[in-house]
Amino acid sequence: MKEQVKVIKLSGKFNAATSQEFRQKITPIISENVAKIVLVDFQNVTFMDSSGLGALVLAFKTLRAANIKLVVCSINEQVRILLELTNMDKVFEIFPSQEAFNQNLVSQN
Numbered sequence: 587m588k589e590q591v592k593v594i595k596l597s598g599k600f601n602a603a604t605s606q607e608f609r610q611k612i613t614p615i616i617s618e619n620v621a622k623i624v625l626v627d628f629q630n631v632t633f634m635d636s637s638g639l640g641a642l643v644l645a646f647k648t649l650r651a652a653n654i655k656l657v658v659c660s661i662n663e664q665v666r667i668l669l670e671l672t673n674m675d676k677v678f679e680i681f682p683s684q685e686a687f688n689q690n691l692v693s694q695n
Contacts, residue, residue, distance in 0.1 A: 591691070592621035593684070597630035600638030608638075612645045616652045624649055625687055629660035634668055643674065655679075659687050 594611050598604065615621055626642065628634075634642075646656045659681040661669070669675040681687040 590621045591623045591625055593625045593627055595627045595630065598632055600628075600631050600634040600641075602635070602637035605637050605641035608641050609645065612648060616648065616654065619652075621654060623655045623657060623691075625684065626656065626658050627660050627684055628658060628662065628665055629684075631662065631665060634665045639668060639672065639674065642678075646678065657681065657687060659684050 592615050594608070596604075596608065600608070612624070615624060624645075626645075642656075642658075649656045657679040660683055661680060666675070669678065669680070681690065
């Protein structure tokens with residue numbers, strides 16, 4: 587059985603101003619039970635601050651409670667450093683690209 591994957595593409599700055607919009611994308615995924623995995627694609631994100639990180643951690647915990655996995659892909663250097671400084675790089679499964687995630691998913695099935 588192929589896993590159901592919901593991709594959320596972020597862009598620009600992921601901060602206090604944009605984290606609410608991200609949270610609003612998470613809620614229906616849980617309530618409608620539309621996915622087993624949520625892939626957050628950071629390819630077009632230019633900057634993430636602690637508010638964005640907080641929203642990501644909250645989404646991770648909320649999804650995990652609903653038995654949905656959250657994974658991240660295509661992070662830039664600034665986001666990678668933020669995740670490393672906070673040790674969140676140990677918490678999140680991070681893929682270099684969406685293609686790498688898809689290959690990993692195929693190899694597991």
